[in-house]
Amino acid sequence: MLHDIWFLLIAVLWVGYFVLEGFDFGVGILLPFIGRNDGERRTLIAAIGPVWDGNEVWLLVAGGATFAAFPRWYATLFSGFYLALFLILVALILRGVAFEYHSKRDSASWRGAWDWAIFVGSALPALLWGVAFANIVAGVPVNSSGDFTGNLLTLINPFGLLGGVVTLCLFITHGATYLSLKTEGELRARANAVVLWAGLVAAVAAVLFLGWTQIQSFVAGSAIASVAAALALLAALAANRLRREGWAFICTALTIAIAVVALFSHLYPNVMPSSTNAAYNLTVSNASSTDYTLTIMTVVAVIFTPLVLLYQGWTYWVFRKRVSGDRVAASH
Amino acid sequence: MDALDLARWQFGITTVYHFLFVPLTISLAFIVAGFQTAWFRTGNDKYLKLTRFYGELFLINFAMGVVTGIVQEFQFGMNWSNYSRFVGDIFGAPLAIEGLLAFFLESTFLGLWIFGWDKLPRRIHLACIWIVAVATALSAYIILAANAWMQQPVGFAVNASAGRAELKDIIAVLTNPTVLWAFPHVIAGAFMTGGAFVLGVAVWRLLRRAEDATAPFRTAARVGAVALLIGGLFVVVSGDQLGKHITTDQPMKLAAAENLRTTQASAPFSVFTLWDLSGKQIVSIEIPDVLSILATNNPNGTVQGIDNLQAQFQQQYGPGDYSPIVPVTFWSFRLMIGAGTLAALAALWFLWRMRKGGVPGRGAVAIAIGLPLLPLAANSFAWLFTEMGRQPWIVYGQQLTSAAVSPNIGMLEVGITVVGFTLLYGVLAIVEVGLLAKRIREPLEAVPVAADSTDRPVPFAY
Numbered sequence: 019m020l021h022d023i024w025f026l027l028i029a030v031l032w033v034g035y036f037v038l039e040g041f042d043f044g045v046g047i048l049l050p051f052i053g054r055n056d057g058e059r060r061t062l063i064a065a066i067g068p069v070w071d072g073n074e075v076w077l078l079v080a081g082g083a084t085f086a087a088f089p090r091w092y093a094t095l096f097s098g099f100y101l102a103l104f105l106i107l108v109a110l111i112l113r114g115v116a117f118e119y120h121s122k123r124d125s126a127s128w129r130g131a132w133d134w135a136i137f138v139g140s141a142l143p144a145l146l147w148g149v150a151f152a153n154i155v156a157g158v159p160v161n162s163s164g165d166f167t168g169n170l171l172t173l174i175n176p177f178g179l180l181g182g183v184v185t186l187c188l189f190i191t192h193g194a195t196y197l198s199l200k201t202e203g204e205l206r207a208r209a210n211a212v213v214l215w216a217g218l219v220a221a222v223a224a225v226l227f228l229g230w231t232q233i234q235s236f237v238a239g240s241a242i243a244s245v246a247a248a249l250a251l252l253a254a255l256a257a258n259r260l261r262r263e264g265w266a267f268i269c270t271a272l273t274i275a276i277a278v279v280a281l282f283s284h285l286y287p288n289v290m291p292s293s294t295n296a297a298y299n300l301t302v303s304n305a306s307s308t309d310y311t312l313t314i315m316t317v318v319a320v321i322f323t324p325l326v327l328l329y330q331g332w333t334y335w336v337f338r339k340r341v342s343g344d345r346v347a348a349s350h
Numbered sequence: 351m352d353a354l355d356l357a358r359w360q361f362g363i364t365t366v367y368h369f370l371f372v373p374l375t376i377s378l379a380f381i382v383a384g385f386q387t388a389w390f391r392t393g394n395d396k397y398l399k400l401t402r403f404y405g406e407l408f409l410i411n412f413a414m415g416v417v418t419g420i421v422q423e424f425q426f427g428m429n430w431s432n433y434s435r436f437v438g439d440i441f442g443a444p445l446a447i448e449g450l451l452a453f454f455l456e457s458t459f460l461g462l463w464i465f466g467w468d469k470l471p472r473r474i475h476l477a478c479i480w481i482v483a484v485a486t487a488l489s490a491y492i493i494l495a496a497n498a499w500m501q502q503p504v505g506f507a508v509n510a511s512a513g514r515a516e517l518k519d520i521i522a523v524l525t526n527p528t529v530l531w532a533f534p535h536v537i538a539g540a541f542m543t544g545g546a547f548v549l550g551v552a553v554w555r556l557l558r559r560a561e562d563a564t565a566p567f568r569t570a571a572r573v574g575a576v577a578l579l580i581g582g583l584f585v586v587v588s589g590d591q592l593g594k595h596i597t598t599d600q601p602m603k604l605a606a607a608e609n610l611r612t613t614q615a616s617a618p619f620s621v622f623t624l625w626d627l628s629g630k631q632i633v634s635i636e637i638p639d640v641l642s643i644l645a646t647n648n649p650n651g652t653v654q655g656i657d658n659l660q661a662q663f664q665q666q667y668g669p670g671d672y673s674p675i676v677p678v679t680f681w682s683f684r685l686m687i688g689a690g691t692l693a694a695l696a697a698l699w700f701l702w703r704m705r706k707g708g709v710p711g712r713g714a715v716a717i718a719i720g721l722p723l724l725p726l727a728a729n730s731f732a733w734l735f736t737e738m739g740r741q742p743w744i745v746y747g748q749q750l751t752s753a754a755v756s757p758n759i760g761m762l763e764v765g766i767t768v769v770g771f772t773l774l775y776g777v778l779a780i781v782e783v784g785l786l787a788k789r790i791r792e793p794l795e796a797v798p799v800a801a802d803s804t805d806r807p808v809p810f811a812y
Contacts, residue, residue, distance in 0.1 A: 068461035071416065075453040081423045082446035089438020089514070096427025096434075097756040103424060104767045108774060111417040115778060118413035122785050165431070165758040307439040311517045318447055326454045333458055336469055 020313065021306035024087040025289070027319060029282040031083055033275045035076035036147070036185075037192075040274050042070045044193015046113060046140025047186075049133055052197065052208045056129055063120060063136070064341045065200040070117060072330055074110070086315055090164055090305035091289040098158065098166025099150055102173055106143045113139025144189045145182040149173055152181025155231060155281050160292035164300060177230060184227045187220035188251075188277070192270040195254065199263040202340050213258045213266065221251050224277065231284055243280035247273050354755045356764040357429040360771065362737075364421050366730050367775050371415035373729055376490060376537065377544025378408040379483035381577060383476075390476050396566045399794045404548060404570070405479075409464065410785050414778065416457070421771065423449075429764060433744055433754035437499075440506055440517045444496035452489035456482055490540075491533050498528035500745050501736070502599050508748065515748060531595055535588040539690075539732065541581030543725040546693050549574030551790055553700060553718035556709060562794065571704060575697040578725070582694040590644070596739075597645040600746060601654045602663070602672060603739035606679040608641050612655040617641035623680070667747075674741040678734065686731035693724035 053059030505522030
């Protein structure tokens with residue numbers, strides 16, 4: 019019972035992470051394309067400046083909560099997807115430092131280098147998280163002691179790569195929608211244009227991916243969520259055409275949230291199915307912590323998660339205005 | 351060298367590196383919050399300048415602490431999967447709670463502080479940096495409670511059939527005697543570090559930028575020196591208690607700190623010892639009875655020796671070597687104390703030279719630059735001592751480090767990540783020190799002064 023709740027809460031944490039850092043990734047990927055000069059790129063970075071770090075904490079909490087609630091899942095997943103996670107870590111390190119150090123020197127080559135770090139540091143995790151989750155859902159070789167027996171190349175398969183393309187395109191769409199909401203003038207127009215083509219590619223990739231997932235094994239709840247995610251994405255594109263950018267952003271956020279729910283509901287009651295032998299599957303019951311630990315964690319989560327949502331929401335309210343190019347450019 | 355050794359090197363490198371930034375983050379958050387409070391209360395421009403100046407240095411440092419912290423959250427699973435399986439029921443909860451309680455607060459309110467100068471009422475804006483400071487300390491407590499459990503496992507039972515340690519009492523874990531002393535020790539050490547940094551930078555400015563208005567940096571130098579000295583005082587008191595605690599709880603660590611081979615009463619403390627290759631002492635400067643006093647508060651107290659403990663552990667846990675690498679524990683313990691003492695002496699000297707408007711001589715520039723390195727080194731040696739002194743255990747008395755490593759990670763994979771992280775961290779260290787040096791050289795006036803007028807640029811914005 020408790021481990022089912024925690025499976026749900028882990029899903030919620032990943033929803034939080036992908037919805038929030040998803041648009042940060044999108045902004046980072048679009049930086050060299052939408053931002054055509056240094057001033058514009060600084061405006062784009064300023065659009066996520068106050069919030070990106072708080073968004074990334076969702077990943078740390080998702081990781082920590084998986085460790086606490088499902089230690090065997092954490093152990094198998096993190097040691098199994100070793101080099102993929104290493105690449106993600108390197109990307110996140112470079113990207114985090116890049117945001118903070120980008121404007122600390124008045125030199126074109128310095129800023130250019132950090133612009134690239136932001137681009138690569140955003141694109142790589144945006145792709146690799148999709149690859150990782152696709153592989154988790156499809157199942158990977160795991161032996162009787164719960165150890166992954168493949169390597170990095172095991173994860174590079176058509177289904178995994180398609181999953182990567184889906185997250186990459188979804189995050190670009192989500193990021194472009196966010197920029198259309200937070201910027202003005204030229205930048206806003208360019209962001210709006212990106213939403214359309216990126217959104218269409220994302221829609222095609224997502225339908226293929228979620229359809230392929232259902233063909234592998236049909237799960238009714240997951241299938242319904244998949245359809246809902248596709249509809250939300252179409253609604254986002256429609257809202258964007260009508261220049262209702264706030265609604266478009268809500269819809270891209272919903273798309274990502276529902277897609278994550280579709281994957282997790284497809285996974286349940288497994289947390290990491292073994293392609294070697296179904297008897298070696300890690301499940302919510304055989305991978306979970308004791309009820310005592312889960313109870314403590316539940317109490318902590320019930321008290322503090324709403325508080326976090328409250329003050330993070332307040333931050334978005336404080337910085338609700340569009341960022342204008344002039345003001346940021348004037349500070350140097 | 352095998353995959354286990356490489357995994358240990360990786361943990362050592364990434365963790366010691368991470369902890370170069372952590373103590374500065376903790377103490378500078380409080381010191382900057384103090385400067386901003388002084389400005390809020392007095393309206394004196396000097397404090398605003400100091401808030402901005404040290405605030406920006408704080409942010410340069412904070413970024414490195416954040417990104418290197420992500421690795422910490424992941425590497426238990428990556429390199430230590432059998433450890434994660436064995437301890438997850440206990441060790442995972444603090445990690446999750448640290449994120450939920452502390453990291454969210456830190457990151458969210460720091461964002462508000464950086465970008466909120468002209469958007470938030472002054473009082474609320476000030477509260478943001480205080481929340482950041484308190485959150486860094488909270489984070490330290492929670493993660494130290496997790497580490498304390500590895501030093502002194504409490505509130506648990508081993509379930510042999512499930513192959514894991516299971517949590518029985520969370521309060522016992524959170525009030526572990528080890529964390530009750532380790533937390534003040536670490537926080538006090540952090541204030542020594544931040545104090546040394548603030549003092550060193552201020553003295554450098556006073557000597558090398560003599561044309562500046564000196565009032566702000568005279569204040570900063572005093573604040574830094576006092577933080578360092580008060581930190582030093584608490585480091586000694588808490589360190590003494592921690593030492594007495596490990597005497598009873600991890601006697602092998604204490605014995606290895608002194609290289610005390612056989613159990614003896616009235617044990618001396620050697621300030622300096624050289625051994626030949628066979629382990630025979632060549633020279634040794636010893637102070638009689640001091641180890642017994644440190645360990646037991648009694649000059650005649652008995653301190654257990656490595657050989658006696660080894661025999662005892664073999665009876666208890668079966669054949670094997672249960673002693674750590676003694677030269678590492680012996681020297682890291684002394685270098686920790688030595689570096690910390692030197693830093694405190696330097697702070698006293700600066701305070702003395704700067705009394706009644708005095709200025710230290712030009713030669714003090716080198717001391718000012720070297721000063722922050724002393725507590726940083728002391729912190730690193732302290733962690734080397736704590737962690738290496740616990741070996742061969744990863745969880746004292748419960749799991750051996752050799753049994754904790756990921757069984758499916760080979761030399762190639764761990765080799766790639768060791769080299770990758772080390773190179774990346776090395777490059778980032780150069781970038782970070784370069785940025786700090788650049789900012790330290792820049793005139794105070796370069797920072798916009800009017801904080802809360804809306805037509806001025808945001809001071810720290812990207």
